[in-house]
Amino acid sequence: MKQIKNKKAIVKKEIEESRIWESNKLNALSQYILSESQKQSKERKLRNELLAIQFQIEDYIENDKIENRMRVIDFVKLYLKTLKITQKDLANIFEMRDTNLYKYLIGDRKLNNDLVLKLSYFSHTRPEIWYYLQTKNDLNELSKETEKVKKYEKYDYQKTVLAKSMR
């Protein structure tokens, strides 16, 4: 009996869910957020969108597993869409040829300091995250290669250098 009483007393601690999820309150809240959001400047709204992309890049770099592979170009496209410009516009801003920029963004060419700094200043992100992103994808590719480890066993120094000197 005592146990039941105690249990009742404990359960009382949690508020009734119906009070939290009361639909009138939530509808009014939705409307309020919309009205407050409309008071925000265009710059602030853009900042909200750009921060969302930055956080997605950071999460992609930090996550152990890659569910959907995202290349530099995939994140750059999110910026282009948000800023309503084309890749060609970006190439002009970066004083580069469109085709050249494309090769860097899809990973055919490795990012260099010049492009990383351009991306960094353009998107207001830390320059290193662009290198981390490239490295993250490289390491992911490497992990796939190590699955085919037999192919590389012949490069072992014991089999190449030492075996030769022993002969």
Added chain:
Amino acid sequence: MRVKILDQGKHEVDAEILDGRKFKLPSIQEAWRFNFAKHSKAKGASTFVLVTVETPKIVEGCLIYKMLNDNEPYMAYIEIAPHNKGKDRKHDMIAGCLIAYACRLSFILGKGDYKGWLAFDVQEQDKKEAIKLMSHYSLKYKAKRFEKTTVMLISPEDGEELINTYLK
């Protein structure tokens, strides 16, 4: 996500905010206020726990996050562990880190005009306690009360500031 919290001597402690699915979630039986084990099973609920690197099995704080109507960010439940409450608390800055993390999720998951806004309800039976808690959220985390309800809101500007304070 790696974060820093403080110990009793105000020294920085390395901690992480992790997906709660891999953890035994706290419940009322373990002297927590909310039954996270139960609420985490609700439709659309995402649960996160804060643990230190040194003691990765001890939950220091817990958060349940939801999207209302698929586009409105909502912090459904947040609580710090009983041993982190009061004067003799073991760690500090846990609530700040979890609220900042929820703000960060609001930027990523919020859609349209709701992007970056974080709403939450102060769930207290006692009105005085609710008001006390609301003023705490208001002073410490810049949350604003929605009309005369117990719902509070953190704006994108203030959310960004919390992220810069607690998650950097």
